[in-house]
Amino acid sequence: MRWLDRIRVRVEMLLRRGHAAQQLDEELRFHLERQVAEYVAAGMSPEEARHAALRAFGNPAALRDRARETWSWSGVESVLRDARIAARTLMRAPGFALTAIGIMALGIGANIALFTVVRSVLLKPLPYQDPERLVSIYEGDVGGNHPEWSPYLPVDAGSMKDWQQAARGIADMTFASPWQQYNLSAEGGRLPEKIDAAWCSWNFFALLGVEPVLGRSFAPDDDRPGAQAAVLLSYPFWRRRYGGDPAIVGKSIWLDAKPYTVIGVLPESFVYLSKMVGTPIQVWTPLNHEAPASLLNTYEDHEFIVSARLIHGATLTGLVERLKVVQKQIVAAHPKPAVHNSVAGMSMLDDAVYGYKTPLYALLAATGCVLLIACMNVSSLLVARSAARARELAIRTALGAGRLRLMRERILESLLLSAAGGALGLLLAWGGVRWLVQTRQDMHRVEGIHIDGVVIGFAMGAIALCTLLAGLISASGSGDRQILASLQESSRGQSAGRARAGLRRALLVMEVGLTVVLLTGAGLLLKSYQRLRNSDLGVPVDNVLTMHISLPETRYKKPEQWVAFFETLIARVRALPGVQAAGLVSKAPGEGWGGDSLMTVVERPPMRKGEATDMMVRGAEPGYFDAIGIPLLRGRLFTTDERLERAHVAVISRTAERTFFPNGDAIGKHLKNDFTGGVVEVVGVVGDTRWYVSEAPQPTLFWPIYGNNYSVATIVIRAQRDVESFAMPVEKLIGQMDPDLPVSDVMTLREAIGRSTTDSRFDSILVLAFAVIALVLAAAGLYGVLAYLIAQRRTEIGIRIALGARREQVTRLMLGDGLRPALYGLALGLGASALVTRLIESMLYQTRALDPAVLGAVSLILLVVAAAACLLPAWRASRLDPMEALRAE
């Protein structure tokens, strides 16, 4: 029980320090009175007795202090006292304090902001039940037609059914096809719109562990071809479109002009994200009811994502290995070029943030570097200050101040700076996170980003780390061995403070090194971004507007109706005043995948069975080539008359010509679709285009959109200027032709490119900003160290000049002194960059991780900045008046 008593006494002492002090006074007074009484009893006069008692008593203040020291909390009291001293010392040098706090705030703030993002986006579990056992399974095509393709490709229905059987006992599987769209009809005064949708197996939500907030989830009976059409709504869609109507379950909505019964509404927290799905899915429909039978029974059309829940004890690797065996058997049984030969998987969380992981961790690493640099800079400032206070410290040490006590002061000083910096940094981070959420609406899970308790904890951790780092580095420079030296040194100022300057130089080398790494990273990302911006789509991108329509097959049943609709529409668009040219295409350049087929040349059958070349396939209307600006190189374009059953003609791109007809004899030859068996005649060759801005041009085939089963089209409009202003008139035109038909993806080609380069721009600009901060800090550090060194060497310089050294010699000497750490740092940084940049290779576009131009530019910039930072102090040194410098002693 004794320890309990002791704690009680201590707590009492802490809480009632004032009271205890009063009691102590009371106790001592009592003692004094008894002493006086004793002396009086011995015969002294009261006055005499009092004096004698006081004499015997000694110094009451000292006695009181000694007694108080035994109280356990005297430690806290003295720390508080030291903190007050440190605060006062800092306030005496507001310039220093503000600089240091500002540096710390930048470093800590950037880190808090990035940590918040990383935590919310990459680390927070998905809103499913036991999400850590959920995995996504993809197909891979090792050694296939597209070595540049990702190792994670969508899955075909055939494989996925075989997999489901094979996975029994280690995982449950479910499927979804999340890139579907529906035309939602106008209803009750609401406009028609195109909505993103997903088909899924009936067990999809059960497997994820998601319960609808209204109604029910899919049942096996919904998920068959003959079932009544059912649909589940996402929460945001239900709120937006139906105003959160609580009686929505059981009502019908019209998708592609067919009625669907709403069976439920998904919870607000539910999101479905994967590397292939970025836009929020608004409605879910049962897969077997929606997908055509041909798609559900083939191994060659890859339209699905597989999600699996591992049973306890099973691993992702185990599952993938088992599926790989199955896939090998499938490839053996179906030796077709479109059958994928491999299996790959990752956790669903990794899938949801695929493509954001590397950039975010790279940014976090960059902010980590900035924080380290900030710490070094502040500790360098502290070292400089302690050097300036060397004499004071030496005297205090000589008078008996404990080493720990002095170190504690130093650490308290750095704690005050870090804490103030951290508080300011938290504010900065708050603003930064808000800015980031607004800028990066496209980023997955961005809506979940906010500052919470864990982030505050992280901030505390960052502050503690900075305190220790900055405080200890600066405190380590003041050992008491040097007392005598500093006392002597400060009276004779020749080679003063060498040791401390050495420490600062070492810090500076590291600082410059980190700066070089950041600059290199920023340079590589900027160059990639530049390349991306300038990558040639193959067509002029200014003043081109694109908008998408899709004709529902329930209302437009026959291909003749589609052709008629498209023909009328494009004629009316062309007639709009101000439209320079307009055309129709199934998918415009730079706006996405848009369909591909495996093709062979009829005149030259492949050597081996199963060999075919993948081509992008586009339906186009003859006016499209002129409207978008694709040049005709050879032969002719197809005509408007080559439609419907006469539509078996095609023009191919230059890359396609080079791939299929290296001798340049394409015209008149025939290409055969490996899957459908359809044959087209090549009539012309046109220029290359890119389907996505960062992807190389693919062999492309254009054939008439009038026919060839196209019920979707992208309208392409070119105008002299203000092409955006044509969106409204065209939408009105379409509304006149069919009020239920929604128009989607209205954007200019510029915007389409801008969207695909958002993250590249974002990453490169942020890293550049961090690199610039680092560069400024490093330059300030260089300046500071050199200015300090020169101040220390005034006498020496004075003697040199007095003995006849020329001004430029002095400048060169000092400049060399200042530049040396920059050079060492540069070498260190370039070495480190060589190791580190490999990690961001996946973020680069047409740029090598060790790009000599970038490395050269970084070295040059660093040297120029370093020289500029050193020039002023070096020049000042050369202007030194020798008489004055020598007399100052």
Added chain:
Amino acid sequence: MGKPSDLVQGTLDLLILKTLSTEARHGWAIAKRIQQLSGEVLQVQQGSLYPALHRLEQQGWIKAKWMESETGRQAKFYSLTTAGRSQLEKETASWERLSGAINLIVQEG
């Protein structure tokens, strides 16, 4: 003048604990008692006494209580705790061993 507490710290603790073993006393009475029992040889300085008392209280060996003194004034009375009692036994034993040893040497010489 050296710090008396440094010289006799261990011993002073022992003396205080011993004095308190019979009854609770206030600081003044403790000093007087030590002086009296030692035949006026040991004069306890207030400068050592009160810090020692407070230290012992922090250690949990003695506890304090405000009570009316013999003059009718409120005074802080210290008394031994159970832990203090066993501490007193330990310190007494170690003192006897130490002083016995010193005696052996001094008398031999």
